[in-house]
Amino acid sequence: VKNKLKNLIGYWWLEIIGYVGAGIATVIFLITRDSMSEPVLKILQSFLVVLIAIGVTMLILRYFTSFKFLGNTNQKLRNDFKIFKNKHTWLMTYLYIMTFGSFIGYSSVFPKLIQDLFGYDANGLELANAPDPSKYAWLGAFLGSIFRPFGGWLSDKYGGARVTSWAILITILATIGVGFIIIESNKSDNPENMFYPFLSLFLLMFITTGIGNGSTFKMAAVIF
Numbered sequence: 562v563k564n565k566l567k568n569l570i571g572y573w574w575l576e577i578i579g580y581v582g583a584g585i586a587t588v589i590f591l592i593t594r595d596s597m598s599e600p601v602l603k604i605l606q607s608f609l610v611v612l613i614a615i616g617v618t619m620l621i622l623r624y625f626t627s628f629k630f631l632g633n634t635n636q637k638l639r640n641d642f643k644i645f646k647n648k649h650t651w652l653m654t655y656l657y658i659m660t661f662g663s664f665i666g667y668s669s670v671f672p673k674l675i676q677d678l679f680g681y682d683a684n685g686l687e688l689a690n691a692p693d694p695s696k697y698a699w700l701g702a703f704l705g706s707i708f709r710p711f712g713g714w715l716s717d718k719y720g721g722a723r724v725t726s727w728a729i730l731i732t733i734l735a736t737i738g739v740g741f742i743i744i745e746s747n748k749s750d751n752p753e754n755m756f757y758p759f760l761s762l763f764l765l766m767f768i769t770t771g772i773g774n775g776s777t778f779k780m781a782a783v784i785f
Contacts (some may be wrong), residue, residue, distance in 0.1 A: 580626070582618030586610045649784045653777065657723060660774035661705075663732065664767050668701020671763060678746045679756045692756055704764060705771035712775025721779030728773030735769065738762045 590610045597606045626638055644650045672694035680691040716724045743761045746752035 574628075575622075575740070578621045579618060581621060582614045585617050586614035589613060631632050653784065656729075656780070657774070657777050658771050659729065660725075660777055664701055664705030664770035664774070667763065667766055667770070668698075668705065671701050672698040674743070675756075675759075678743060678759070679753050690753060692753070697760070700764065701767050704767040705774070708768050708771030709775040710773035713778055714774040714775075715772065716779035721776045721783060724776035725773050725780060728769045728776060732766055732773065733768045733771045735762045739766070 566598060587610075590606065597603050622638055623642065638753065675692055675697060676692040680694075681687055712724060712728065739759065739762045742755050746755045746759070749755065
């Protein structure tokens with residue numbers, strides 16, 4: 562019972578540390594959000610807030626987990642901190658965020674882009690035959706998740722690094738294509754004519770990021 566209680570206390574202490582880090586970052590975000598008016602600054606602010614949350618949490622984990630009631634938690638964490646000296650830790654973290662974060666991030670903006678690009682004409686009037694964003698909103702997370710195992714299967718067959726590289730390359734090309742369509746649709750009097758090329762490229766992005774996410778799992782297993 563004593564060991565179970567100690568483990569439970571240790572678990573909740575680590576949970577509290579996570580909330581403290583996130584709380585400090587949230588406060589900084591709220592204080593600075595009004596001064597970040599430009600879109601580029603808002604994006605920069607988001608990245609900085611995330612880095613602050615991670616940094617504060619790591620510092621607390623490093624220096625505030627040596628209490629007796631936590632048992633050997635501090636020693637275990639010190640061993641875990643050794644991963645930060647391995648360059649592959651940073652590379653794989655970047656690749657995982659790039660792939661998983663992409664299809665999650667793209668899926669959240671996907672329906673809004675459909676509405677903004679193909680829901681109105683050049684004069685800002687709503688189009689009668691505009692596509693319904695709600696019919697397509699689910700595709701991002703669905704395709705990304707479905708194709709993750711396929712990425713793993715391809716990696717077992719051809720190698721994780723090779724599959725990840727090709728998946729990222731195709732994702733980049735598809736993203737450039739989407740950007741081109743966004744620019745052209747804003748100039749066009751009939752933007753709805755570009756909807757299906759837009760949809761096809763976005764679906765390709767979801768598929769390749771899902772495949773890439775699956776292949777990073779294979780890479781991690783081989784590297785570590």
